[in-house]
Amino acid sequence: MASPEEVTFGQLLYGGIAFMLLAGGGVVAFLLMYQRRLLQQQLQLRTTEGSHQQQLLVAQQELLLAVVAAQEGEREDISQELHDGIGSSLSTAKLLLHHLGKNPTPEECSRLVVLLQDVMTTAVQEVRSISHSLYPAVLARHGLAEAIQRLTDICNETGQVPVSFTLGYYQPLGLVRELVLYRICQELVANALKHAQGATYVAVRLAQEGAVLKLEVQDDGYSFLSLPLGLGSAPAYGNALCNIGVRVQLLHARLHHGPESEPGTRITIELGIAVPHP
Structure with a gap:
């Protein structure tokens, strides 16, 4: 037991x-x-x-x-x-x-x-x-600013609405990105000359603000946009505005239209760029 x-x-x-x-x-x-x-x-x-x-x-x-x-x-x-x-x-x-x-x-x-x-x-x-x-050969040789200047010179040779170009400091982007941005500028200027009724001027500005490069095209005519223009929005004037939207997306850029309180049309393209550290 x-x-x-x-x-x-x-x-x-x-x-x-x-x-x-x-x-x-x-x-x-x-x-x-x-x-x-x-x-x-x-x-x-x-x-x-x-x-x-x-x-x-x-x-x-x-x-x-x-x-x-x-x-x-x-x-x-x-x-x-x-x-x-x-x-x-x-x-x-x-x-x-x-x-x-x-x-x-x-x-x-x-x-x-x-x-x-x-x-x-x-x-x-x-x-x-x-x-x-x-193909703007001047862009490959001298860069975006010279190509836009040449574009405005050609527009002024036609004797239509005077086109001006104001250049501020900007950091070169490389040929491909500059070519895409040039095409956007080309389309915007062409649309302003063709569709902005009663315009007395077209102004193109290119300048860098910090890490953002801004391209602006403005006119004082009757706005050729019947719809706000942005990424993915429906184009109001056919292939040209569609091309602009596609190229803006390719650059991963932003597009602004307005303000509506101003006469005419002002479109700004904002492109983020890498700023080298000093």
Whole structure:
């Protein structure tokens, strides 16, 4: 017969073993639940990341389609310029040459030659203008500021609304970003000259404020925007404003329109840039 001390020891031993088993089981259960919850969180995170990546992919595809559409729109505009401008000038030149081949009088011949010279001068100017719009070589050689200055000079040669350019300090951006920003400026100036009714001036400003480069185009005519222009907004004037919106997105820039209290139209592009530490 076991003594009371042996019974007590046995009870304590079995009780300790049972407690350890229960505690161990509890720990195992806790670890299994924790691992399961962790797996669920990881799965949810992966699902969220997958959804986010899918959204980014869709956004990139939409942006790519917008870029392609903008390029096609530009090609269509250039084709129209070639047809209406250079095509018309060459047709006129051909007609004048035809008249010169009919043995005109000396006076008539002199008059036709003068007209032919004027027509060919106009055609050369149109070719130069289209060539500059396709690729501004001055930008690659001298940078954004010189390219915008050349753009305003060409606009002023047409004898339409005077276009001015004010330049402040700015940090060079690199050829690709400067080319995109130049295209935005080109579109804004072209829209102001074409659609801002009653405008007496168009002003272009380029300056850097801290880590932000600002490009501003302003006119005092009747606003050519029927809708506030911003990222993702519907363009009010066709391909041109759509192209601007696409390029603003490509630069990861911001676009501001207004204020509406001012006469005319003022559009500002703000582009964040890295400022080197002294």
